[in-house]
Amino acid sequence: MTDSNYIKIFTGELMEVQKIILELEKQDIIPVVKEQTDSGLLPIFGMSNSLLKQIYVHKDEHEKATLILKNLNLELP
Template sequence: MTNSNYVKIYTGELIVVQRMVSELEKLDIIPVLKDQTDSGLLPIFGSSNSIFKQVYVHKDELDTAQKVVDAISSELEELQ
């Protein structure tokens, strides 16, 4: 997403990304997800439960989206 109007705000496991997407959509922010899986390895090793995704949002929504990421990240840190 070089030279685009989108900014990466998070990279992480699918379950956390799904939570972030849900929270962002409640604020009318529609994120773009990018899969970090090397699909060329899937036929050899099979699928993984630990698939990483990148979350991008439009630059105009960055401030609001970052607050969501920070809140969820804080909750996860408290659980550890």
């Protein structure tokens, strides 16, 4: 999501991502979730990083979203 109006605020496993999404939506922030994959490494190593998800928020909501992450005691990227 380069050159867009969205900023990545978190990368992590599905359980953490779901928790963050719930908290963001409580504050009327609609996040964009992207699956992080290393599909180019799949044939070599037989596995991928598909368990990791990335959360993006609109730049206008970035400050509010980072406060929510801090309240959840989560690290920012």
